[in-house]
Amino acid sequence: MKALVFERNLPRFAAARLASVVAGSGHGVGVGPLELLEVDPPSLPAPGWVRLEPRLAGICGSDLATLDGRSSRYFEHLVSFPFVPGHEIVGDVKGGRLDGRRAVLEPVLGCEARGIDPPCPACAGGHKGACERIAFGSLAPGLQTGYCADTGGGWSAGLVAHESQLHEVPEALSDEAAVMVEPTACAVHAACSTEPPSGASVVVLGAGTLGLCTIAALRHFCLPGTLVAAAKHPTQRQLAADLGADQVVEPGEVVRAARRLSGTLALVSDAGRIERLAGGVDIVYDCVGSPESLEQSLAIAHPGGDIVLVGMPGVTRVDLAPLWQREVRLRGAYAYGAEARPEGTRSTFELAFELVASARLERLVSAAYPLERYEEAVAHAAAAGRRGSVKIVFDLRRKSRSRTPSEEAE
Amino acid sequence: MSPRPGFVLEVDRSTPQTLFWRGEGFGLERLPAGSRVLYGPEPLAALRDPDAAIRHALDHPLGDSAPLRSLLHAGMKLTIAFDDISLPLPPMKSPDVRQRVIEAVLDLAAEAGVDDVVLIAALALHRRMTDDELRHALGTRVFDAFAPHGLLVQHDAEDPANLVDLGQTDEGEDVELNKRAVESDLLVYVNINLVAMDGGHKSVATGLASYKSLKHHHNVRTMRASKSFMDRHHSQLHTSNWRMGKLIAEAGVKIFQIETTLNTDTFPPEMRFLQRREWEWTARDRASFFATSKALERTPPELARRIFHSVKAPHDLTSVQAGEVDAVHDRTLENVFRQQIVPVEGQTDILTMGLPYICPYNVNSIMNPILVACLGLGYFFNLYRGRPLVREGGVVIMSHPTPWAFNPVHHPSYIDFFEQVLSETTDMLEVESKYETAFATDPWYIHLYRTSYAYHGVHPFYMWYWCAHALEHVSKVIIVGGDRAAVRRLGFSPASTLADALEMASDVVGRDPSITHLHTPPLLLADVQ
Numbered sequence: 054m055k056a057l058v059f060e061r062n063l064p065r066f067a068a069a070r071l072a073s074v075v076a077g078s079g080h081g082v083g084v085g086p087l088e089l090l091e092v093d094p095p096s097l098p099a100p101g102w103v104r105l106e107p108r109l110a111g112i113c114g115s116d117l118a119t120l121d122g123r124s125s126r127y128f129e130h131l132v133s134f135p136f137v138p139g140h141e142i143v144g145d146v147k148g149g150r151l152d153g154r155r156a157v158l159e160p161v162l163g164c165e166a167r168g169i170d171p172p173c174p175a176c177a178g179g180h181k182g183a184c185e186r187i188a189f190g191s192l193a194p195g196l197q198t199g200y201c202a203d204t205g206g207g208w209s210a211g212l213v214a215h216e217s218q219l220h221e222v223p224e225a226l227s228d229e230a231a232v233m234v235e236p237t238a239c240a241v242h243a244a245c246s247t248e249p250p251s252g253a254s255v256v257v258l259g260a261g262t263l264g265l266c267t268i269a270a271l272r273h274f275c276l277p278g279t280l281v282a283a284a285k286h287p288t289q290r291q292l293a294a295d296l297g298a299d300q301v302v303e304p305g306e307v308v309r310a311a312r313r314l315s316g317t318l319a320l321v322s323d324a325g326r327i328e329r330l331a332g333g334v335d336i337v338y339d340c341v342g343s344p345e346s347l348e349q350s351l352a353i354a355h356p357g358g359d360i361v362l363v364g365m366p367g368v369t370r371v372d373l374a375p376l377w378q379r380e381v382r383l384r385g386a387y388a389y390g391a392e393a394r395p396e397g398t399r400s401t402f403e404l405a406f407e408l409v410a411s412a413r414l415e416r417l418v419s420a421a422y423p424l425e426r427y428e429e430a431v432a433h434a435a436a437a438g439r440r441g442s443v444k445i446v447f448d449l450r451r452k453s454r455s456r457t458p459s460e461e462a463e
Numbered sequence: 464m465s466p467r468p469g470f471v472l473e474v475d476r477s478t479p480q481t482l483f484w485r486g487e488g489f490g491l492e493r494l495p496a497g498s499r500v501l502y503g504p505e506p507l508a509a510l511r512d513p514d515a516a517i518r519h520a521l522d523h524p525l526g527d528s529a530p531l532r533s534l535l536h537a538g539m540k541l542t543i544a545f546d547d548i549s550l551p552l553p554p555m556k557s558p559d560v561r562q563r564v565i566e567a568v569l570d571l572a573a574e575a576g577v578d579d580v581v582l583i584a585a586l587a588l589h590r591r592m593t594d595d596e597l598r599h600a601l602g603t604r605v606f607d608a609f610a611p612h613g614l615l616v617q618h619d620a621e622d623p624a625n626l627v628d629l630g631q632t633d634e635g636e637d638v639e640l641n642k643r644a645v646e647s648d649l650l651v652y653v654n655i656n657l658v659a660m661d662g663g664h665k666s667v668a669t670g671l672a673s674y675k676s677l678k679h680h681h682n683v684r685t686m687r688a689s690k691s692f693m694d695r696h697h698s699q700l701h702t703s704n705w706r707m708g709k710l711i712a713e714a715g716v717k718i719f720q721i722e723t724t725l726n727t728d729t730f731p732p733e734m735r736f737l738q739r740r741e742w743e744w745t746a747r748d749r750a751s752f753f754a755t756s757k758a759l760e761r762t763p764p765e766l767a768r769r770i771f772h773s774v775k776a777p778h779d780l781t782s783v784q785a786g787e788v789d790a791v792h793d794r795t796l797e798n799v800f801r802q803q804i805v806p807v808e809g810q811t812d813i814l815t816m817g818l819p820y821i822c823p824y825n826v827n828s829i830m831n832p833i834l835v836a837c838l839g840l841g842y843f844f845n846l847y848r849g850r851p852l853v854r855e856g857g858v859v860i861m862s863h864p865t866p867w868a869f870n871p872v873h874h875p876s877y878i879d880f881f882e883q884v885l886s887e888t889t890d891m892l893e894v895e896s897k898y899e900t901a902f903a904t905d906p907w908y909i910h911l912y913r914t915s916y917a918y919h920g921v922h923p924f925y926m927w928y929w930c931a932h933a934l935e936h937v938s939k940v941i942i943v944g945g946d947r948a949a950v951r952r953l954g955f956s957p958a959s960t961l962a963d964a965l966e967m968a969s970d971v972v973g974r975d976p977s978i979t980h981l982h983t984p985p986l987l988l989a990d991v992q
Binding site for chain 2: 300302303306309310312313316317318319321324325326327
């Protein structure tokens, strides 16, 4: 079968990094360790595992960071090579209780998938994203499908999945909607695990897939008082407003917008540039994960406020003096598991299915490419905002030219 | 030879191209045959001895007022308020007329043994002046005598301890003024009346007031009913200020008003071609134009801005009158009209105007998009008596680069107004009802207004309201050569060239419109029959 395979190849990894630094994100793929190969399908590791044939598989920010050679060395022990990327997957199940059905993959490879019994405390509590054993057990290390040598990944014609990872897709949900469930679950977890109090002022930095889904999740599950979104591109701005942002501003305007929202004073340079707010907003969701966005978050979070890193950060140099002096809480929001809701504990994926359907998040899928055109697909994903797009996916349903969802509908 | 009066030129095939300002630059445009170009009267002759004229005015006041020297006595509390950085435009060469007048007043005060004297820059909600700006306006002698002792202050409309509420007018308008000015035995107000809008009761009632007072006449309703605010008897802005003036007088505030008029000699000799009629340009004028305009094309905008803002106008004093407010102001208006009136027959379908680099609110600063709108639709559109130059439903075409740029020290709330308010709505009444109070009471803007050099938080609203009459009157506003995004944010239409703009205007006014160009400088006031 065909698969995009990411090898451990340090020279090509360095070349990818250089290319992405020189020419921009997405340009590392041509010289990097990713190759389209003819490979054998992965074997089923153990009982309880089934085959999954992807229909659509998304390209996410962490994939791009990997292809660009920008991902943190922190992950070195949490992946195994060679791996097939792709963890945002809707596909057809072959075998097991869901045989013949469509399913969305919950890609975290926690204790149950790894055959670890008893499970770690996090998995026992349903919080798979916080699994302590992702480098252990019967599988090669891999924090998720798409980073593990034993499972394959979504950017291929087939992979293996533990039955506990699969969520059946309702008939009414299109493939485009279903492929949005995984990124939406990340946003749902970010919103629900840090649920802002009623009336809280919230800023969401970034309006790519994660940012837009976070806006939708906050509006759907948390009802913050006022939600300001920073979005760079016109399509993103329109979607941010449609999904529930009260105000959408350019990234360069967000500090001033946060100041207006909080009604606070600001400290300015001699040239009048606002350096940071005296007070600020209650919660900042940083869906960018860059040093600049973290610095901006620190400039606008009020003393005692929260900064939630939703976008995957890397090695970052940032002045933490304001974090210390203002007692700001900085926390991450990774993956998913179970969320405490007023009606009781619910699976993050269950909530994500609900949100995808109600907010019509299939509209975020902007273009689909066959595996053979992976370089174009990656370039498109890296420039998605600029090109008026949001989520770029691989279409494994047939070998064809790239199609937009509307073309697909026709 | 006496200066020639204003003139309306009808463009024909032999008419040379017309000069259009474009911010920190200018160019020549060929207007269609049949267009009219309005030129203001040539600058009036200067008073031969301005200091003597000032002393004479102080000794021979108008209206029901005694000579200034008889109003001064030892032990009294004297306050001298003066117009701020917004006047004149461009700032005038030294000595500034405020310096001349204030020195004369201080000489009389010294003769009378008055030792409790405070000078107040009548900022209203404008930014504070820097020491250099104050020194330029008042002269080194006055500045050094007062500033180090805390006797030269700038009106602070947000200092409750130094404001006093005088009550309400018959129309329920609050009058809250500077406490020192109100509680003085005599308040001398020193005006520069560059245009007909300036002076009269507006000087004290606006220049020394708080937001609580100002909001009664700086609002959409009032501005729409000021037709124009250069025509005091048809201006609700002035009617309201006059009501406040009456209340101020009834409260016992004794005002000695000094008003001065300047001629329209706007630029120094090397730039004088800018105020000459193009067909009268000499070879030297043409050479200056081409050299200057070409050099400016290659000059970075910030440098060009610095160069232009360093220009000092050779304005000369043409009259000075002092005494009782109404009598003084009536005489002042006669003198302003003598300098600026141009009779014009009938309105026009399209009014064109070239907007220069400066307006009252960006001296030594950036002309941001809101100020571009205000200069064109607030000030230039309102340079009329009788009827607007452009007919109802007509089109205004302005040329200006309209950069999406702001001075964050001077105009912090303008940035937010542009980013937040105008991105949501440009509708005057919605802007006013939904956002004004929040901006006016924002503690950060208040802090910057009081301690830095920032215009008050509400000021961009006022500049927007300044456009209210024009925007209600015309169908379309086009800016030639402006930043397209900024122009659209204002709700106007961008055009690359004047020809494109005229083509766009034809959608509204047809293929054969009448066109009138407002040529400034020199400043003029169209008396539209």
